[in-house]
Amino acid sequence: MLVLGLILILFSVGVLVTALVGGANDTAELDIGFLSGETSTMVVFLFGAATVLIFVMGLEMTRSGVRRANRHRKDKKELNRLADQMETREADRRDTPSADPK
Numbered sequence: 001m002l003v004l005g006l007i008l009i010l011f012s013v014g015v016l017v018t019a020l021v022g023g024a025n026d027t028a029e030l031d032i033g034f035l036s037g038e039t040s041t042m043v044v045f046l047f048g049a050a051t052v053l054i055f056v057m058g059l060e061m062t063r064s065g066v067r068r069a070n071r072h073r074k075d076k077k078e079l080n081r082l083a084d085q086m087e088t089r090e091a092d093r094r095d096t097p098s099a100d101p102k
Contacts, residue, residue: 019045 026041
């Protein structure tokens with residue numbers, strides 16, 4: 001996994017460098033409904049990169065929230081199990097007669 005991650009990082013850096021160097025002077029028509037105009041392809045590429053970054057951040061936040069909820073659910077289940085054990089032991093202790101003759 002580590003090697004695959006490093007390969008993907010190097011590939012993305014190569015794509016970034018190629019996009020920044022290769023398309024710096026080309027122009028592109030940008031039309032997003034209310035916003036339209038002519039811009040460089042580098043700006044369009046950077047908008048796309050920012051969109052992907054925001055998407056990945058959203059996925060990571062969602063994954064983190066699910067992990068936290070699962071951990072909380074697991075801890076709550078364990079606490080309930082321990083509380084039930086404690087109640088059972090307390091009930092057994094009260095029900096058994098004491099060996100202390102008075």
